Amino acid sequence: MKGEPFIDFAGKKVIVTGASSGVGRAISIQLSRCGATLILIGRNRESLMETTASLGSGDYHIIVLDLTEHEAILPKIKEISLQVGRIYGLCHAAGMDEIRPLSSCKAERFKPLFDINLIAGIELTRAVCRRDVMEEDGGSILLISSIAAIVGVPGHVAYSASKGAVSAAVRTLAIELAKRKIRVNAIAPGLIRTDMTVKALSVLPEQQRREVEEAHPLGIGNPEDAARAAAFLLAPQNTWITGIDLVIDGGYTAQ
Amino acid sequence: MDLTQALQWIAEIFEEPAENITLDTNREDIKGWDSLGVLTLMAALDEGFGIQLSEDELLEMRTVKDILELFRRHGHLQ
Numbered sequence: 001m002k003g004e005p006f007i008d009f010a011g012k013k014v015i016v017t018g019a020s021s022g023v024g025r026a027i028s029i030q031l032s033r034c035g036a037t038l039i040l041i042g043r044n045r046e047s048l049m050e051t052t053a054s055l056g057s058g059d060y061h062i063i064v065l066d067l068t069e070h071e072a073i074l075p076k077i078k079e080i081s082l083q084v085g086r087i088y089g090l091c092h093a094a095g096m097d098e099i100r101p102l103s104s105c106k107a108e109r110f111k112p113l114f115d116i117n118l119i120a121g122i123e124l125t126r127a128v129c130r131r132d133v134m135e136e137d138g139g140s141i142l143l144i145s146s147i148a149a150i151v152g153v154p155g156h157v158a159y160s161a162s163k164g165a166v167s168a169a170v171r172t173l174a175i176e177l178a179k180r181k182i183r184v185n186a187i188a189p190g191l192i193r194t195d196m197t198v199k200a201l202s203v204l205p206e207q208q209r210r211e212v213e214e215a216h217p218l219g220i221g222n223p224e225d226a227a228r229a230a231a232f233l234l235a236p237q238n239t240w241i242t243g244i245d246l247v248i249d250g251g252y253t254a255q
Numbered sequence: 256m257d258l259t260q261a262l263q264w265i266a267e268i269f270e271e272p273a274e275n276i277t278l279d280t281n282r283e284d285i286k287g288w289d290s291l292g293v294l295t296l297m298a299a300l301d302e303g304f305g306i307q308l309s310e311d312e313l314l315e316m317r318t319v320k321d322i323l324e325l326f327r328r329h330g331h332l333q
Contacts (some may be wrong), residue, residue, distance in 0.1 A: 131270035131286060131287050133270075241283070
């Protein structure tokens with residue numbers, strides 16, 4: 001198959017959440033470069049417009065939506081699919097992190113993290129995978145897990161629990177949806193320099209922050225590192241990978 | 256609910272366009288009415304109408320008419 005592109009999203013409509021910044025923005029830009037028509041979801045229209053300024057020449061649509069309002073997700077996805085046509089893929093990159101040691105991690109601290117990291121992702125998947133929304137030939141779902149789902153990261157009990165749940169959900173969804181040719185995967189990034197991670201690390205002393213960074217054999221990652229992996233897993237040409245949680249961490253978990 | 260509403264409800268459960276669900280539609284005609292679709296139907300009947308299917312009722316459900324008959328038996332179809 002000489003000449004066939006390795007990754008090509010021409011004619012494919014992909015929803016990306018968390019598109020305002022960080023990994024979500026980088027994934028949006030990468031998918032756009034690969035020909036995708038994007039539906040960008042975020043909380044802030046201005047930030048979403050900044051993302052669109054970096055996109056390629058493809059079409060895009062913007063939806064301002066608070067993903068913690070779970071009941072609003074399905075109607076909005078149905079509405080956008082009626083507007084743009086069948087959806088091929090979803091990347092749920094919106095997420096929240098919080099450094100909080102166990103001693104201060106009361107039960108109510110779990111809810112906001114689970115609401116956005118896990119439940120919103122599953123509700124989006126439920127909406128996008130509807131038989132009257134998704135392409136009839138199947139599609140691809142990508143959720144964002146974390147190395148915190150694999151190794152212990154002190155101070156992240158609620159975050160790691162939410163990401164561990166994402167990883168487990170991906171495996172179940174992959175099997176449940178396989179006969180409809182819908183692939184479901186996750187990427188598990190290590191420490192990537194984004195506004196969210198900079199803010200989360202800011203509570204640590206300088207020395208401890210440096211130690212965290214130096215613990216990564218290939219250094220801290222960039223959003224584009226995650227974006228390339230995301231495009232690979234989402235790509236229509238990638239027909240035989242499902243149910244995986246691909247670690248992208250500069251070697252952190254290999255130690 | 257009336258017949259139109261019942262058919263729309265069934266269409267929504269199986270994520271089918273409303274025009275695909277008629278009195279003559281069988282389970283085999285509905286892609287979403289597979290083994291997982293049966294579970295979805297059971298959950299929706301329970302949550303929406305308080306109808307909990309017996310094993311016999313579950314085995315009998317093969318057509319849209321069967322679902323409508325279920326609604327009638329439980330007083331949910333005018």
